[in-house]
Amino acid sequence: MCGIVGYIGDKKATPILIDGLSKLEYRGYDSAGIAVFKDHEIHVEKYKGRLNVLADNVKEKDYNGTIGIGHTRWATHGAPSDRNSHPHTNQSGNIAVIHNGIIENYIKIKEWLIDEKNVCFKSETDTEVIAHLIDYYYEGDLLDAVYKAIEKMEGAYAIAVICKSEPDKIVAVRKDSPLIVGIGRGENFLASDIPAILKHTRDVFLIENDEVVLLTKERVTIFNELRQVQAREVFHVTWDVEAAEKEGYEHFMIKEINEQPKGVHETLHRRLNKEGNIELDGIQITKEDLEKIDKVYIVACGTAYHAGLVGKYAIEKFAKIPVICDIASEFRYRDPFIDKNTLFIAISQSGETLDTLAALREAKRKGARILSIVNVVGSSVARESHDVFYTWAGPEIAVASTKAYTTQLIAMYMIALHMGITKGLLSKERYDEIIEELKAMPEKMQRILDNCTIIQQLADSQFNNESVFFMGRGLDIDVAYEGSLKLKEISYINSFAIAAGELKHGTIALIEEGTLVITLATQDRLYEKMLSNIKEVKARGAYVVAIAKEGNKEVEKSADTVIYIPDTMDELTPILSVIPQQLFSYYVAVARGCDVDKPRNLAKSVTVE
Numbered sequence: 001m002c003g004i005v006g007y008i009g010d011k012k013a014t015p016i017l018i019d020g021l022s023k024l025e026y027r028g029y030d031s032a033g034i035a036v037f038k039d040h041e042i043h044v045e046k047y048k049g050r051l052n053v054l055a056d057n058v059k060e061k062d063y064n065g066t067i068g069i070g071h072t073r074w075a076t077h078g079a080p081s082d083r084n085s086h087p088h089t090n091q092s093g094n095i096a097v098i099h100n101g102i103i104e105n106y107i108k109i110k111e112w113l114i115d116e117k118n119v120c121f122k123s124e125t126d127t128e129v130i131a132h133l134i135d136y137y138y139e140g141d142l143l144d145a146v147y148k149a150i151e152k153m154e155g156a157y158a159i160a161v162i163c164k165s166e167p168d169k170i171v172a173v174r175k176d177s178p179l180i181v182g183i184g185r186g187e188n189f190l191a192s193d194i195p196a197i198l199k200h201t202r203d204v205f206l207i208e209n210d211e212v213v214l215l216t217k218e219r220v221t222i223f224n225e226l227r228q229v230q231a232r233e234v235f236h237v238t239w240d241v242e243a244a245e246k247e248g249y250e251h252f253m254i255k256e257i258n259e260q261p262k263g264v265h266e267t268l269h270r271r272l273n274k275e276g277n278i279e280l281d282g283i284q285i286t287k288e289d290l291e292k293i294d295k296v297y298i299v300a301c302g303t304a305y306h307a308g309l310v311g312k313y314a315i316e317k318f319a320k321i322p323v324i325c326d327i328a329s330e331f332r333y334r335d336p337f338i339d340k341n342t343l344f345i346a347i348s349q350s351g352e353t354l355d356t357l358a359a360l361r362e363a364k365r366k367g368a369r370i371l372s373i374v375n376v377v378g379s380s381v382a383r384e385s386h387d388v389f390y391t392w393a394g395p396e397i398a399v400a401s402t403k404a405y406t407t408q409l410i411a412m413y414m415i416a417l418h419m420g421i422t423k424g425l426l427s428k429e430r431y432d433e434i435i436e437e438l439k440a441m442p443e444k445m446q447r448i449l450d451n452c453t454i455i456q457q458l459a460d461s462q463f464n465n466e467s468v469f470f471m472g473r474g475l476d477i478d479v480a481y482e483g484s485l486k487l488k489e490i491s492y493i494n495s496f497a498i499a500a501g502e503l504k505h506g507t508i509a510l511i512e513e514g515t516l517v518i519t520l521a522t523q524d525r526l527y528e529k530m531l532s533n534i535k536e537v538k539a540r541g542a543y544v545v546a547i548a549k550e551g552n553k554e555v556e557k558s559a560d561t562v563i564y565i566p567d568t569m570d571e572l573t574p575i576l577s578v579i580p581q582q583l584f585s586y587y588v589a590v591a592r593g594c595d596v597d598k599p600r601n602l603a604k605s606v607t608v609e
Contacts, residue, residue, distance in 0.1 A: 002100035003029065003072040004179070005196050006160045006170050009187025009217045014063045017070035018055050020189075020196035025051060026252070026397040028602050029072035030080035034058070035087040035096035037167045038065030042096050046071075046085035066217075067167060069160045069190070071098035077106070078124030088128040090135035091119065094164035095142075097134065099127040100192060101157035101177040109133060109152060130159060138163070143214055146171045147227065150212075156354055160190055170215040174207045178352040178380065181205040181213055181220050183234065188215045194237055195395065202237040206378045235378050251596045253398035253490070257582050258449055260403045261442035264575065266392035267407045268438055271414060276435060278418045283371060283387040285343075287422050293343045296323040297368070299331050299359045300347035303401040303485065304373075304408060308347050309478035310574045311412030317571060318420035328355035332362040342368040345415075349396060349404040351379020360384060373411045375404055389415065398597045400489045402582050405482060406445075409575050413438060437568060441575050444566040448579045455580055458545065458561055459587030463491070465516045469507075469542075470497035470581075472520035473530055479574045480520050483581030490589040490599045500533040513541035518581070521548045521555055522565065522573040534558045547577050 003024030007013045017034045032054040033046025043063055047053045051072065071086035078084040087096040103109070106126035113119040119132050130149065137148040142163045156176035162169075172179060172190055182189030182197035182204050189197040190213070194204060205220060207213060211230065214221045222230040249255035273279045296315055298308035305327055312323040321343075326336070328346075338344065344363040348356045351374035360381060364370050372385035375393050382388045391407035417434060420426035468487060470480035480497035487495045498507050500519070511517070517537045521530040527548075534544055535558050546559035549567045556562050565576040589596045 002074050002192070003196065004098055004100055004158055004160055004190065004192045005070040006068070006172065006190030006215070007187070008067045008168075008170050008215050009184065010066055011187065012064045013066055013068035014058055016189075016200070017068050018051070018058070019199065020191060021051055021070050021072050023195040023198070024072055024192060025598060026399060028074045028399060028598065030075050031073045031082070031085035032071065033073075033085045033087055034063075034068055034070040035089075035098075035162060036063045036065040036068035037162060037164065038063055040164070040167075042089065042093060042162065042164050044087055044089060044093075044096060046082060046087065048080050048082050048085060067162060067170065069096065069098050069162055069170065076102055077126045084123045084125050086127060088123060088125065088131045090131045092135075095131050095135050095138065095161065097127060097131040097159055097161050099130055099157055099159045101175070102126060102155045103129060103153050103157060104155035105153070134161060140165070142166045142169065142171050143212070146173060147212065150175070158192065168216055172207075172213045172215070174211055174213075175209060176354060176357065178350075179207040179213075181207060181215065183220060187217055188220050190215060198237060203234045204237065205232045206235050206383070208383075209380070251398065251586075251590075253400055253402065253586055253596050256396055256398055256403045257579070257586065259394065260406045260579065261445045261449070263391070263393040263403045263407045264410050264445065265442040267410045268414070268441075270392060272435070276432065278414050278421075278435070280389065280414065280418055283389060283415075285369075285371075285387065285419075285422075289369075290319070290419055290423050292341050293321060293369075294341045296321050296343045296345060297331075297336065297338065297363065298323060298325045298345045298347065299328045299356060299363075301328045301353055301355055303405050303482060304347040304349060304353075304356075306478060306482040306485065307405055307408035307412060308345070309481065310409055310475065311345065311347075311416065313475055313478065314412050314416035314571065315419065318416040318426055319423060320425050321419070326359075328353065328359045331359040336363075338363050338366040338368045340367040340369075342366075344368040344370050346370065346372045346381055346385065347374075347408055348372070348379075348381045349375045349393075349401055349408075351376040351381040353381070357381055357384070371415070373408055375407070399599055399602050400486055400585070400596075402486075405578065406575055410438065410441075413572070434569065434571070437572055440568075441572070444568065444576055445579060447566055448576060449583075452583050454561070454563060455583045456587045458563075459584050460591055462516055462543075463588045463591035466493060467510075467515070468493055468495040469511070469515065469517045469537075470495065470520070471500040471503065471517065471533065472497075473500050473526040473533075474523045475570065475574055476520035476523055476526070476530075476577070479577050479581070480518070482578055483518065483585070486582055486585035487588065489602060490585055490596050491592050491594055492600070493588070500530060503533060503536060508536065508540065511537050511540040511542050515542045516545070517542040518545045518584075519547070519559070520577055521546055521552070522577050523570050524549075525570065527552060531555060531558060547580055549573070
């Protein structure tokens with residue numbers, strides 16, 4: 001949520017800021033703005049709407065200053081508007097601030113500033129108090145004023161500040177919101193995420209929590225909360241800019257759906273040794289460690305939580321350890337029973353999801369061992385974990401996650417299999433059999449992608465539905481949750497998923513003539529029961545779409561449309577059955593004219609509570 005970009009050097013700052021913000025559009029936003037120092041003044045331009053509104057408005061203006069900060073805002077305090085957009089300034093306009101996060105005690109600070117300095121606030125945001133608070137403490141030293149201001153601030157934030165009186169520096173702070181610094185020659189950069197600066201440099205500093213950064217065009221100095229200078233190794237980015245481009249696809253989402261076979265292949269094969277056995281580099285859990293673990297918590301949000309539901313099944317199936325799968329935003333408010341015998345698995349695509357990070361810290365404080373599954377090397381979740389499993393999905397730009405989900409599934413299966421074989425609960429024959437089937441997944445996924453016409457035609461005939469039901473049993477319901485989320489995220493259709501056995505306990509009252517019901521029937525041992533559930537909704541007028549394994553033709557007698565996936569083990573069907581649901585959601589959203597990659601009100605990286 002929100003994007004931060006900063007530049008200081010000898011080049012024109014405005015085009016660098018605008019371009020950097022364009023690379024952060026995936027984070028979700030509803031307004032954009034910049035502050036550039038030029039001709040001894042700070043010039044602020046900010047507008048509600050997409051980034052192109054800002055770009056068009058600054059195009060004709062000669063903002064050729066060489067220091068500036070830029071921001072894309074996702075509204076939390078105050079509706080989207082020009083006035084509430086960032087940057088915000090103090091009353092004289094000589095201090096400008098951008099901010100990602102939430103200042104939890106802003107009302108208290110605001111009231112104090114009004115009483116103390118008779119400050120007149122222009123916006124409804126929590127961010128504006130930061131500019132006035134820094135101004136209150138400013139006595140000729142911006143770094144000192146920022147330190148004094150953050151002592152009064154409570155909450156999560158990444159901020160960047162420029163000052164008219166000190167036009168040769170940018171001061172930035174990180175507390176629970178992502179921040180990185182790009183290192184150049186005679187220029188330096190600031191951003192929420194690497195894609196914003198990758199055109200200019202591949203060398204970055206990963207800023208840690210509670211650190212303050214002072215940028216000049218020649219130097220980057222990192223301080224801790226005690227104002228002590230911190231040494232930091234340079235992190236060199238190895239992936240290409242092109243990996244974050246559309247490469248001829250109409251949307252990032254459809255590109256990323258089609259990249260799933262590659263992501264699954266990479267995630268799997270990078271952790272198989274020459275003998276075909278799993279080697280979990282970055283995870284040092286021995287048999288003795290596993291024998292001490294009496295329970296596992298899997299904690300995540302959204303799509304990652306749905307991957308965790310499948311992970312719960314896999315660990316309990318293969319490793320025989322009880323697993324609790326919990327939503328990160330609820331986890332730490334339940335005072336969960338965690339101790340040194342607990343394995344805590346955090347799943348996060350970005351590695352910066354604030355709720356997941358807070359849950360991780362709570363579990364760590366209680367003595368749990370932390371294993372994280374993340375896609376971003378060097379992210380906060382990864383850095384604060386004892387063990388890390390990096391997925392190899394590559395950059396995921398579309399807000400609606402697809403390839404991150406399937407690579408997270410592969411990660412969960414590999415961890416579960418490794419636990420099972422290490423504990424001696426899986427025979428080598430069964431272990432090898434499952435790994436061979438995992439190796440076959442990329443080709444089977446590609447077969448679904450190559451035969452997507454039926455799904456596109458289905459979407460074209462059903463896109464006008466305003467409510468859709470998903471249902472399944474066993475693993476199928478876990479995947480149905482993800483299918484329902486995808487549809488509602490990008491098409492704005494009111495959809496939800498339900499365990500098929502729960503239909504008769506209330507939900508079936510909503511089924512009427514023409515209701516679209518998407519049913520998953522991929523579990524062989526539950527196949528007959530699913531056929532009965534399909535007949536239940538058909539008898540009440542539903543239009544039924546079934547997702548089933550090749551060869552299970554009996555479903556054709558009850559369903560209106562059947563989408564077949566290649567045959568595989570019941571335990572591994574989620575890797576395949578999710579793809580038709582992703583494609584259906586995508587094609588429905590396109591047919592409805594929705595902004596597929598940047599759906600309303602949503603953000604890619606949720607860095608606020």
